[in-house]
Structures are given as structure tokens and as C-alpha cells.
Amino acid sequence: MIGFVSPELRPYIRLTLRGLKGVTREVEAWVDTGFDGALVLPTSIIRDMGLLPDPAISIQLADGSEVEMQSYKVTVVWDGQDRVVHVVPTQGFILVGLHLFHHHQLNATFTDGGAVTIEPLT
Secondary structure, eight states, rough: EEEOOOOTTOOEEEEEEEEGGGGGEEEEEOOTOOOOOSSSEEEHHHHHHHEEEEEEEEEOOTSOOEEEEEEEEEEEEETTEEEEEEEESSSSOEEEOOOGGGGEEEEEEEEOOOOOEEEEEO
């Protein structure tokens, strides 16, 4: 899997998401190494893909506090395989967290337009 580093030095990757009834969406997601969940999506994408609510999950915020948040499930094509993951809603960025990187290596060249690569560990 490949991506790019933005002018703000944020690593991005392209993901394919699959929702209910065959709805597929290509998105660019900011790799957030401070987020140990799987995926954060804007509520507009959650709604447009027809994702159904899943039980609320506990999320630890950057300040150490915990909050309960509504979650959803979506299928992410990751390294050529379908993976069903929890999604939490936001009004902002699309974030991909470290949960998806288990048994993978992330490399990024932190310069505007630099390469981002994700490879499975052998």
C-alpha cells in the first residue's frame, strides 16, 4: 500500500471502504499514530454509506480522559484483504489508526510529496 506526505507533513493513504448494499467509497485517510483504534470517518460518509450503528465503545482521548462513543462497522480493503473494523464518527478528518497496522511496517518520508508505504511483516 502506498500514500503520500502532505505539505503539512501529514502521512496519507488511500483506502477502499465497503458499506451495506455494495456501497463502495475511495477515501484518503490521515495516518494518526496517536490513535490506537481503526478508523474515524465524518458522519456524512457514515450516513452516505448506510453504515448501521454498533454498540458504543470506550475511547481514550489525548488528554487521558475516556468517553463513550457510538460506533459503526465498515469493511476496509487492507493489504488486499477485506477487514471489518469499528468506525467512530467525527465532523473532521478521516483518520486511520494503529489497529489496522498490526503485523505491518509503516514507512514515511517526511517532506512535501514524500512517499508513504505500508508492507506486511514477513
